Amino acid sequence: EIVLTQSPATLSLSPGERATLSCRASQSVSSYLTWYQQKPGQAPRLLIYAVSNRATGIPARFSGSGSGTDFTLTISSLEPEDFAVYYCQQRSNWPRTFGQGTKLEIK
Amino acid sequence: EVQLVESGGGLVQPGGSLRLSCAASGFTFSSYGMNWVRQAPGRGLEWVSTITSSGGTTYYADSVKGRFTISRDISKNTLSLQMNSLRAEDAAVYYCARLSSSWDNDYWGQGTLVTVSS
Numbered sequence: 001e002i003v004l005t006q007s008p009a010t011l012s013l014s015p016g017e018r019a020t021l022s023c024r025a026s027q028s029v030s031s032y033l034t035w036y037q038q039k040p041g042q043a044p045r046l047l048i049y050a051v052s053n054r055a056t057g058i059p060a061r062f063s064g065s066g067s068g069t070d071f072t073l074t075i076s077s078l079e080p081e082d083f084a085v086y087y088c089q090q091r092s093n094w095p096r097t098f099g100q101g102t103k104l105e106i107k
Numbered sequence: 108e109v110q111l112v113e114s115g116g117g118l119v120q121p122g123g124s125l126r127l128s129c130a131a132s133g134f135t136f137s138s139y140g141m142n143w144v145r146q147a148p149g150r151g152l153e154w155v156s157t158i159t160s161s162g163g164t165t166y167y168a169d170s171v172k173g174r175f176t177i178s179r180d181i182s183k184n185t186l187s188l189q190m191n192s193l194r195a196e197d198a199a200v201y202y203c204a205r206l207s208s209s210w211d212n213d214y215w216g217q218g219t220l221v222t223v224s225s
Contacts, residue, residue: 034211036152043202043215044144044152050209087152091210095168096154 002026002090006099012107019075021102023088028068032092035064035073038101039084047086048073080106109133109214111203116219123193123223129186129203129216136184137161140206143177143188145199146218153199156188157206171197190221198223 003026013019023033031051036044046055048064051071061076075082083106088099115127129141143155156177157166165177176189186203200220204212 036212038152043217044212045215046207046211046213049207049211055213089152089154094166096157098152098154101151
């Protein structure tokens, strides 16, 4: 099973700041890395697929990068609605696995 | 508009069974693979099971293999998850999700809560 480790567990920033979230895989997942956003009481939402492709309707301030085992989600300038929990997920191997999440909170 | 609506959650005793359903609309159900993903209270996301568009292939997390069965009814546009021998650790919100052409979860339902307790 591929283990995904996200860091930091919690990130405290202010609106307008840049956010950098990390996801590290225990073995290569090639480019099969996806990011989801989840707000309290809501279902997750697809943000980024195949490392760097924004899903439909996702603003350009969200970007993804990386390859192999190290991946990054960057939010260039935080908006109030961006404060949420972010999960990475790999679809390289079965079982599909998620990271434990990074909570992005308002400082 | 793509819609996924889960139902069937509730309180069940350990060792009991429950059947979850996910009603799909707004897309050609038979053309997409589907997933179940769960989230225990205050915890992260856990993939549970996948079924391909044809229904011919299924995948399960080790934690549910042999106890849960995923299926789909194309005529009713419905995805199901039969859960047997339920344990306390199966308690969670269960989400159904559509698999995009790139096998990502592009649409999610609102979830249904399963509580396992005596």
